[in-house]
Amino acid sequence: EVVMTQSPDILSLSPGERATLSCKASQSVSADVAWYQQKPGQAPRLLMYGASIRATGIPARFSGSGSGTEFTLTISILQSEDFAVYYCQQYNNWPPYTFGPGTKLEI
Amino acid sequence: QQQLQESGPGLVKPSGTLSLTCTVSGGSIISSSYYWTWIRQPPGKGLEWIGDFYYSGTTYYNPSLKSRVTISADTSKNEFSLMLTSVTAADTAVYYCARKNYLLRIFDSWGQGTLVSVSS
Numbered sequence: 001e002v003v004m005t006q007s008p009d010i011l012s013l014s015p016g017e018r019a020t021l022s023c024k025a026s027q028s029v030s031a032d033v034a035w036y037q038q039k040p041g042q043a044p045r046l047l048m049y050g051a052s053i054r055a056t057g058i059p060a061r062f063s064g065s066g067s068g069t070e071f072t073l074t075i076s077i078l079q080s081e082d083f084a085v086y087y088c089q090q091y092n093n094w095p096p097y098t099f100g101p102g103t104k105l106e107i
Numbered sequence: 108q109q110q111l112q113e114s115g116p117g118l119v120k121p122s123g124t125l126s127l128t129c130t131v132s133g134g135s136i137i138s139s140s141y142y143w144t145w146i147r148q149p150p151g152k153g154l155e156w157i158g159d160f161y162y163s164g165t166t167y168y169n170p171s172l173k174s175r176v177t178i179s180a181d182t183s184k185n186e187f188s189l190m191l192t193s194v195t196a197a198d199t200a201v202y203y204c205a206r207k208n209y210l211l212r213i214f215d216s217w218g219q220g221t222l223v224s225v226s227s
Contacts, residue, residue: 001170034213036154043203043217044154055215087154091212096169097156 002026002093004100006086011105019075021103023066023088031067032092038102039084047086048073075105083107109133111204111218119198119225125191129204129218136185137162142207143187144214145178147200155200159207160187194225 003026013019023033031051036044046055048064051071061076075082088100115127129143136143145157158168160178168176172191180187191198202223206216 032212036214043205043220044214045217046213046215049211049213055213089154089214094212095156095158095167096171097212099154099156101153 001096002029002090002098004088004090004098006088006100006103008103009101011103012107013078013105014107015078015080017078019073019078019082019105021073021075021086021105023071023073023100025069025071025090027093028068029090029092032090033064033066033071034089034091035064035073036087036089036099037082037084038087044087078105080107109206109216111206111216113202113204113218113221115221115223117222117224119194119223120227121195121225123194123225125189125194125198125202125223125225127189127202127204127221127223128186129188130184130186131206132185135182136180136187137182140209142167142209143178143180144205144207145189146203146205146214146217147198148203148220149197149200157189157191157202161209196225199223199225 007022033051035048038044052064063074085102087102110132142159175192177190201220203220204218205214
């Protein structure tokens with residue numbers, strides 16, 4: 001099973017700042033990583049896949065990078081609606097699909 | 108746009124069976140483009156993939172749950188279901204149904220989730 005880890009656990013920033021979230025896989029997963037955003041009481045929402053491809057309707061301030069074992073989600077200019085929990089997920093080596101533990105982005 | 112909605116009991120007794128249904132609207136589950144998936148999230152914790160169902164009848168399960176899980180579908184009702192047997196308090200979670208893109212293998216549409224508590 002591929003173990004996904006994320007850092008930091010909590011990221012405290014202000015609107016207008018840049019956010020950089022990290023995700024690491026315990027073995028190479030090529031670029032088969034997705035990112036999801038989850039707000040309190042809501043289901044996760046797909047943000048990125050293929051490590052760097054924005055899902056439909058996702059603003060350009062979200063970008064992703066990485067391949068192999070290290071991945072990054074960047075939010076260039078934080079908006080108030082971006083404060084949420086972010087999960088990375090690998091889909092290269094399955095079953096099972098595995099998620100990281102999440103990074104909470106707080107104001 | 109397809110929508111997914113979970114339904115089922117919110118409380119299950121220990122050692123019992125958890126049964127949930129996901130009703131899909133806005134498109135058929137008989138589609139070569141998608142798998143139909145269950146994912147769960149214990150309160151305050153992260154996400155765990157439970158398993159997938161494909162319209163052909165093919166299923167994939169998380170090895171950690173495989174002995175207790177069955178995912179099936181009723182195409183006449185355009186819904187798919189989850190059964191999890193021998194539940195314990197560790198199975199308390201919000202259960203989500205989701206759609207997985209067949210080619211991209213990403214979860215691109217989710218239900219709102221339903222909380223299932225395991226307690227006597």
